[in-house]
Amino acid sequence: MIKVVSDSSTLYSVNEAKQNHLDVRPLFITVNNKSYKELEEITTEQLVHLIEEGAVPTTSQPAIGDVVEMYEQYPNDEIINITLADGLSGAYQSACMAKSMVDHEENITVINSRTLCGPQRYLVDVAVKLAQAGKTKDEIVNEIEALIETSTSFLIPKDFDYLVRGGRLSPLAGKIGGLVKIVPILTLAEDGTRLDKFATKRTFKKAIQSICEALIEKGVNEDYKIYITHAFDEQLATDAKEIIIKKIENADTELMLLTPAFTTQGGPGCISIQVIKKHDLLK
Template identity: 65%
Template sequence: MIKIVSDSSTLYSIDEAKKNNIDITPLSVTINHVTYKEYEEIHTEEFIDIINQGHVPVSSQPSIGEVIDLYNRYPEAEIINISMADGLSGTYSTACMAKGMVDHSDRIEVINSRTLCGPHRYLVDVAEKLVEAGKTKDEIVKELNELMDTSNSYLIPNDFEYLVRGGRLSPLVGRIGGIIKLVPVMTLSEDCTRLEKFTTKRTLGKALEKICEDMVAAGVDSSYKIYIAHACKEELAKSAQNNIIKNIENADIEIKKLGPVFTTQGGPGCIAIQYIKKHDILR
């Protein structure tokens, strides 16, 4: 038996993931001196309401105890833990440490997905389908590693303050950008350990055009799965969708809502555009 586990970077709640035979450990947010597990104890709309009252959020990965408990839940199974990108969170390190603290740790494989949100969810879904197809743990890990190389992410924050607070921009650049109303676009670094500046445009439309140009140059077409995730700004997600459809024929696009943890990174109203090559098992 092979068990697929992950964290709520996948945009899965515990119950939703279980319907697909996947186990999730939730990431957490702390706001107004209270800590919540995302999707379980707080949802994005309520979270943004608290932010709008003037409270500043911070996020954290699942505790090592939670991950150990998850591993111990399946003592006879081989486990593949597909973690969100190492460097963007301590989740991967925690998963590795927990592996070293349980019996028969050789049965556990911890994978640094090198991504988050939409493509992270896709990798987890592919892994479960490969389990159902009878693939071995090594075969599944090999196929996931190949898929990871086809993914990229762009983040358009709604407020420079969140990038400054997260160390993504200097306070001076953030202040200047906010004054002249620039639209920053961040992307994953080449080693997928941090967000870095992709471009800065005067309008959202120009920012979306630049993202589409980059996607087309990378060969993104209908053989890719494209995710647009938003922090309660569906109209912005729809605008991004329309831009992509104009540039990529028969684009396969799915719109999702970001959870509280990633709303903490990009701010209320942020949107993320991501892609990953489709696997035959989910076509």
Template identity: 60%
Template structure:
């Protein structure tokens, strides 16, 4: 049997994953001297409440032991672990190290999704469907790796301080941007290992319109899945959705709530716009 494993960056909680036969290793967040597993011990709304009290959060990947424990539950099965992008977190390395500690590492296939959140969820769902359709492990791995090449991600943080704290923006640039109230847009670098500046705009609407221009250049249409994820800013997510629908006819858009770990990086109120070209198995 083929088992599908991922981490909670895929927007799956452990419980929701189990309902679909997926094993999820939750990321952790630390705030106000307490450490919580996201979706298990704390949810985004409560997490942001604690941040708003003045506490600074940090996040961490699942431990090697936690991942190894998942592998060990299925000693006779082949396992595909679809991990959060290497470089954005140590999650991929933990998954690989746990594989090397397993008694039969050859049965475990760790995939660097080169993405996170919406597109990562899509890849996990795709792996589940392909496995259910009787596709062999090597072919599933190939299909996942080919599908991820057709994805792109953008992040609009609500607060420059989170980008500065994460080392993704210089303190001077962050201070200037905050003073003149610019709306920054970040995107994944070409190597998919870091976030880099995409553009800055005067308003949220203009930022989304700029993203739409890139979508049209990439021929994004109804054959793509678009994810709009937010850290408790549903009104901004809906505004982004309406703007995109005005540019792309019949766009397939799903709005999701971001987890605490991603909120640690993007900050409360951040919005992520992501898309991935659909695989035939999920059309």
């Protein structure tokens, strides 16, 4: 049998993953010197409240021991682990290290998704469907690798401080940006290792419109899945969706709440727009 596994960057909790024939291990959030498994021991709403009270959280990849334990649950299966983008997290490296620590490492394939959140969730869903359809591990890996090439991600933060803290902006640029109220847009680099500056706009509406123009230029249409994820600001995400469905004909959109880890990285209120081409099995 083939078992698809991943991490909570898929926006799946452990129980939700099981219901979808997956196995995931949570990323960790550290707040006030205490570590929590996201979606298991802390929710996005709870984290936002802690941040509002002055907490400064940090994140880390799933514990290697947890990943080893996950692998060891499937000693007789072929395992495909589709991880959060290498470079944005240590999840890929941990998955590879854990692989070397088990007896059946030759049965484990680790894929660097080069993405996160919505598109990563889509990749694991497709991998499960392919396995259920009787595809071989090599066939599944090849199809997943092809889908990875179609993914694009944009981030609009609400608070510059989180970008400054994460090294995405200099303190001076962050201070000036906050004063002039510009809306920065970051895009995930093609290799998935970093966020690059895409553009700055004067309003949120213009920022979403510029993202739509970039997506249309890329060829995004009804054959793509568009994820609109937010860090506890559903109204802003809904506003983004309304703009997108007006600009991209027959856009297939889905609104989702970001996990605590990505709320920590992008800051409360951030909005992410991500796309990935649909696979025939999930159309």
